[in-house]
Amino acid sequence: MPPVSLPEHDLATEEFGAPLPAIEDFEPGPLVGILIGSESDRERMQPALDELNERGISNELLVLSAHRDPRGVAEYASNAALRGVRVVIAAAGMSAALPGAVAAYTDLPVIGVPLTSSKTAGGGLDSILSIVQMPPGVPVACVSLDGAKNAAILAAKILGQGGGYPGSRARPTLEL
């Protein structure tokens, strides 16, 4: 049997439309990225922006839904660390898959904010459980219901550690 030859692949343009951006095309990002699942979440997350701005921590807010725009979420989360983002705050209501979806695509710490919404079930328990019940291996921190301010404070505390990751060369050796 003749050897099977695979077709030439051009990963930059193949399938799914738009070419992948070259690394130099990435917009440098802020330290904290805030994602919300819907425009209707914006008001509830305003305290997070206020808190970060008061602390002088650069941030951005994007509306990206895990269910309505999963490809956009994947793209944002995959590129966030490369852009210089150090912590992602992801807030959503109802079936709040957004924090988990972000965590699936990045090693950055992800803080989930369960939100109430006009369509919530159980007074927000739907989004709390959606964020808290992550499977082993894909952790997401979860603040209180509508806990936008606490998410920003937690992000500031994470940034304040500044020590690099376990195993990274920047981490000092602890001698006991």
Ligand code: RP5
């Ligand atoms: C979630 O569904 C959003 O995060 C929002 O809290 C909720 C309702 O969204 P809209 O129908 O108001 O856009 O995904």
